[in-house]
Amino acid sequence: MSQDCIFCKIVRKEVPADILFEDNDMLIFNDINPQAPTHLLVIPKEHISTFSELDDAVLMGKIFTKVNEVSKAQKLKNYRVVINNGKDAGQEVFHLHVHIIAGREMSWPPG
Ligand code: 5GP
Ligand code: ZN
Numbered sequence: 001m002s003q004d005c006i007f008c009k010i011v012r013k014e015v016p017a018d019i020l021f022e023d024n025d026m027l028i029f030n031d032i033n034p035q036a037p038t039h040l041l042v043i044p045k046e047h048i049s050t051f052s053e054l055d056d057a058v059l060m061g062k063i064f065t066k067v068n069e070v071s072k073a074q075k076l077k078n079y080r081v082v083i084n085n086g087k088d089a090g091q092e093v094f095h096l097h098v099h100i101i102a103g104r105e106m107s108w109p110p111g
Contacts, residue, residue, distance in 0.1 A: 002047045007095035011045050021070060025062050028070055037103025038074060042067055048096040051085040067098055076102045 002008045009015040010029065017029040020040065031039040042063060048054050071079055079102035084091040 002095070005047055005093075005095050007043050007093055007097065008047050011043070021066070025059060026066060028066070031099070035099075036101045036106070038076060038079070038101065040070065040074075040100040042070070042098040042100065044096055049094045050091065051083045051096055054096055063098060067100060071100060071102075074102075076100070078102060080106055 010017045019029045021028040082099040
């Protein structure tokens with residue numbers, strides 16, 4: 001747990017979020033500034049700053065299994081799964097999160 005981390009505050013329910021799913025390991029909630037009609041964030045409850053620091057294969061498996069499950073549950077067919085790793089890659093919140101983005105056509109490559 002990190003005192004100042006916004007996502008740790010969401011985990012501790014000190015900051016409100018629109019939570020879709022929660023278990024012992026992770027939390028899924030709507031992004032506050034959605035980039036598409038569906039924009040979910042999947043986060044581990046444990047404070048892990050970046051994807052680079054995720055060295056727990058079991059947790060990694062749980063997160064990506066849940067990404068798949070929630071996408072199916074939301075009936076998403078075309079969607080993007082994004083992890084920004086580091087500032088230059090666009091990471092702004094340094095608590096690992098997986099974006100699930102869907103509901104509009106998306107361009108490639110990213111800017
Ligand atoms: P990053 O750029 O770090 O990959 O993505 C951070 C994401 O977290 C952004 O899409 C941003 O809108 C979202 N975000 C930042 N602060 C909050 C918050 O307090 N609540 C929610 N629900 N999303 C947040
Ligand atoms: Zn955190």
